Amino acid sequence: MISVVGLRKSFSGVEVLRGIDLSVEAREVVGVIGPSGSGKSTLLRCINRLEEPTAGQVVVDGVEVTGPGVAIDKVRTTMGMVFQSFNLFPHKPALGNVTLALRRVLKVDSAEADDRARRMLERVGLAARADAFPAQLSGGQQQRVAIARALAMEPKVMLFDEVTSALDPELVGEVLGVMRDLAEGGMTMVVVTHEMGFAREVCDRVVFMDGGLIVEEGPPAELFAAPKEERTRSFLSKVL
């Protein structure tokens, strides 16, 4: 479903990604862990080209995202992204946040868009808050609306960028719960996270990154219990 080959990214001369190869199968849930500054978020943001890769190739669902002249706006509708800082549109209620791109990008008519948006809000447990503005919602609720907003586009892939890092600890569970349901429903997911519990229990595979490279990857049971690389061991000993 996702294939990343030789991906490099520099920011004003500093190389943040130094040659990443990663492939993700359909229905697979891949967790990306690693210290801050290891390039995890940049990798995710290169997949939908919020960051322009310096070199390398990204292919999603058979479309070369990094190809010349690719219709990037169209390709992005196949990839949902959820951000650490929610980034809900503050001037729209929850429902309007979900319907905006449905109506304007996918040209779904407004009755159908409302309908679809309500179903999505229900799926994340927020059917009752459809008319609430982001400022009236808790962080956990805002993040669930953001997930509903991304899901409404019916993406092939979901990208999660440290989506619980800005949440109060007691709100983390409700967001992870939604993500767990999504994973069980067969969504293809790439999850950059600091939640080791989630990575261990929900992910099919965990990738450990450090210094702009993938150091080690494998099934969570193996990677967490018996890491092969010294760097992985030292990272895990600090966070577990």
Place this chain on the structure above:
Amino acid sequence: MHRLAEEFFNWSVIREMFPGLLTEAVKNTVLLTVASFIGGVALGLLLALMRISRAKALRWPAAVYIDLFRGLPLLLVIVFVGFGLPIGLGVQFPNEPFTPGVLALSMVYSAYIAESIRAGIEAVPRGQMEAARSLGMPYRMAMRRVIVPQALRIVVPPLTNELLALFKDTSLLAVLGTRAGGKEITKYARDFVNGVGNSSPLVAAGAAYLVITLPMLRLVAWLDRRSKAGAR
């Protein structure tokens, strides 16, 4: 003391200014303000969007325009548009001096308004654009549906301030001369002084400005407080 009252607060002179002070002078001042503000905001929004564009060919002319008109005295621009263009190029404006007046005010104020709007757009968090783009919205759609609506809200207090300044600056159009029924407050009062040989009309003109500007000043202060309080 009596002499002062006679010269500056002469009620019988001031009474003579009515109803023209309202039906002509205040009305024209308000019309000039509204027309110039609409022109200024429309051109200002365009300039602001050009100014933040990634395309150099758009950014550069907007930057030059904004610096130029922020750097020139308003009165000089008014005189240039009102007298310089007709004399130099033989331009004949319709509905003089209303049209050249509005044109000059819009041209200068759009530069200030553009800077206010640009600051508003830049105050919208970066993540808003990223969220919109990640949903497949093209840049222009994201600007129009997500960024600009939020920026306009941020920009209400500074724009109200520009409106207040613009309202007062219409008095500079007094230099453009006039036609029957076309005087704004300052010109109206000045001509009245010439007619009656008494300065009270100028005091009345000041009062007419204050009746509108004082509530607006309170409004700006209130909007400022509210936008600071309601930042989150």
